[in-house]
Amino acid sequence: xxxxxxxxxxxxxxxxxxxxxxxxxxxxxxxxxxxxxxxxxxxxxxxxxxxxxxxxxxxxxxxxxxxxxxxxxxxxxxxxxxxxxxxxxxxxxxxxxxxxxxxxxxxxxxxxxxxxxxxxxxxxxxxxxxxxxxxxxxxxxxxxxxxxxxxxxxxxxxxxxxxx
Amino acid sequence: xxxxxxxxxxxxxxxxxxxxxxxxxxxxxxxxxxxxxxxxxxxxxxxxxxxxxxxxxxxxxxxxxxxxxxxxxxxxxxxxxxxxxxxxxxxxxxxxxxxxxxxxxxxxxxxxxxxxxxxxxxxxxxxxxxxxxxxxxxxxxxxxxxxxxxxxxxxxxxxxxxxxxxxxxxxxxxxxxxxxxxxxxxxxxxxxxxxxxxxxxxxxxxxxxxxxxxxxxxxxxxxxxxxxxxxxxxxxxxxxxxxxxxxxxxxxxxxxxxxxxxxxxxxxxxxxxxxxxxxxxxxxxxxxxxxxxxxxxxxxxxxxxxxxxxxxxxxxxxxxxxxxxxxxxxxxxxx
Ligand code: SF4
Numbered sequence: 001x002x003x004x005x006x007x008x009x010x011x012x013x014x015x016x017x018x019x020x021x022x023x024x025x026x027x028x029x030x031x032x033x034x035x036x037x038x039x040x041x042x043x044x045x046x047x048x049x050x051x052x053x054x055x056x057x058x059x060x061x062x063x064x065x066x067x068x069x070x071x072x073x074x075x076x077x078x079x080x081x082x083x084x085x086x087x088x089x090x091x092x093x094x095x096x097x098x099x100x101x102x103x104x105x106x107x108x109x110x111x112x113x114x115x116x117x118x119x120x121x122x123x124x125x126x127x128x129x130x131x132x133x134x135x136x137x138x139x140x141x142x143x144x145x146x147x148x149x150x151x152x153x154x155x156x157x158x159x160x161x162x163x164x
Numbered sequence: 165x166x167x168x169x170x171x172x173x174x175x176x177x178x179x180x181x182x183x184x185x186x187x188x189x190x191x192x193x194x195x196x197x198x199x200x201x202x203x204x205x206x207x208x209x210x211x212x213x214x215x216x217x218x219x220x221x222x223x224x225x226x227x228x229x230x231x232x233x234x235x236x237x238x239x240x241x242x243x244x245x246x247x248x249x250x251x252x253x254x255x256x257x258x259x260x261x262x263x264x265x266x267x268x269x270x271x272x273x274x275x276x277x278x279x280x281x282x283x284x285x286x287x288x289x290x291x292x293x294x295x296x297x298x299x300x301x302x303x304x305x306x307x308x309x310x311x312x313x314x315x316x317x318x319x320x321x322x323x324x325x326x327x328x329x330x331x332x333x334x335x336x337x338x339x340x341x342x343x344x345x346x347x348x349x350x351x352x353x354x355x356x357x358x359x360x361x362x363x364x365x366x367x368x369x370x371x372x373x374x375x376x377x378x379x380x381x382x383x384x385x386x387x388x389x390x391x392x393x394x395x396x397x398x399x400x401x402x403x404x405x406x407x408x409x410x411x412x413x414x415x416x417x418x419x420x421x422x423x424x425x426x427x428x429x430x431x432x433x434x435x436x437x438x439x440x441x442x443x444x445x446x447x448x449x450x451x452x453x454x455x456x457x458x459x460x461x462x463x464x465x466x467x468x469x470x471x472x473x474x475x476x477x478x479x480x481x482x483x484x485x486x487x488x489x490x491x492x493x494x495x496x497x498x499x
Binding site for chain 1: 176177178179180182205206207208214363364365367368369370371376388391392393394395396443444445446447448450451482483484485486
């Protein structure tokens with residue numbers, strides 16, 4: 001049944017966006033760079049990323065009010081603490097970032113639809129996109145991120161006898 | 165009746181190739197990671213290891229792999245192109261898609277068993293040209309430029325022993341395939357020799373209060389207002405000021421979609437339908453391959469009553485460039 005699952009179209013409410021803006025951005029940035037560093041050399045090949053060395057990136061999750069700044073160097077990804085101009089900024093909503101990760105949406109499709117914006121050095125953006133597209137991912141099941149599924153898993157965790 | 169219509173799907177990398185195979189492509193077309201093909205974008209395409217894996221994956225499942233070597237070599241880089249032909253032959257691809265006659269001659273002489281397809285970049289629009297390539301280089305299939313009406317396609321099919329492949333879906337060039345100088349004029353890089361129209365290094369997008377602006381080598385080529393659908397950053401699809409009016413002076417961003425012409429394409433004996441988009445992600449390849457497989461199978465069962473479903477059209481419109489889909493030249497009454 002879940003095979004036909006489609007990520008619903010959702011936008012995080014504006015009130016939460018404003019809250020997100022005021023929260024410290026370091027924890028989510030740390031989570032992101034840690035994940036990326038774990039994948040480096042395993043799922044994400046290092047060699048094609050050489051062009052990224054010394055470059056500064058910003059990811060803006062528009063509806064979550066998050067701005068994640070990080071850079072890439074010889075030793076991998078690390079968070080950035082200053083707001084100086086990045087080489088590449090990628091902006092989209094939470095839902096669309098998830099859909100991209102799940103390979104449910106094509107970035108060009110989102111771009112045509114004005115839901116994904118890549119500002120700065122477009123060639124870096126193409127490299128990132130094409131490198132990610134070339135990776136053979138284990139099946140990422142977007143259905144596991146649906147509200148019902150999350151609720152179900154939360155319930156199961158709170159009430160172990162409910163069991164999975 | 166002739167052999168069933170083949171569905172030819174694009175792959176810019178291994179995951180795209182696999183998903184095309186899994187969702188019903190009969191052939192997947194690919195390119196090496198260099199200027200020997202017309203989608204030479206940063207990070208795209210196959211290195212030796214991935215193309216070998218791709219060929220093995222496809223062949224195990226009865227699907228053919230084609231390699232596009234469809235750019236034009238120059239005297240100083242000739243050897244890079246011939247090396248690419250040698251490599252494709254050594255890896256056991258099912259055909260190479262060529263545009264340059266010199267390279268065809270090289271392939272014919274050195275790899276007589278290698279099947280040759282004439283690329284759309286070769287710009288052969290009439291059967292005399294196609295038959296010439298057939299007689300001299302043994303071309304077995306030709307991809308028609310997107311400029312012919314249905315009656316003209318039929319005329320070509322009737323007068324050549326060469327299999328005919330047509331574009332069925334995807335982005336449109338301004339229809340001077342293999343001859344466009346617009347990208348070279350603005351960026352110094354051309355699709356014909358360097359394999360990239362509007363290379364990433366020349367493209368800049370910026371969100372401004374007036375809308376999203378696209379610049380090509382610093383030149384503003386379009387500005388999209390809020391909610392307006394965007395297109396690729398190519399000069400042919402820019403908006404320009406002509407006689408005090410700003411509009412799409414060359415071509416509007418639009419996608420070709422010939423789904424409704426399927427029964428006709430089958431009837432006139434077209435051999436294969438090509439889906440554009442090696443630069444796109446695996447998600448696109450999955451969505452488009454699935455729809456076209458379903459449509460071709462449905463049409464083969466009952467061509468008389470074939471009508472594209474709303475769901476197919478919605479799926480294809482969603483992934484299209486620009487705000488409209490067009491039947492292109494196929495549907496024009498004039499020739
Ligand atoms: S500028 Fe337009 S017509 Fe010319 S090669 Fe690029 S996409 Fe095709």
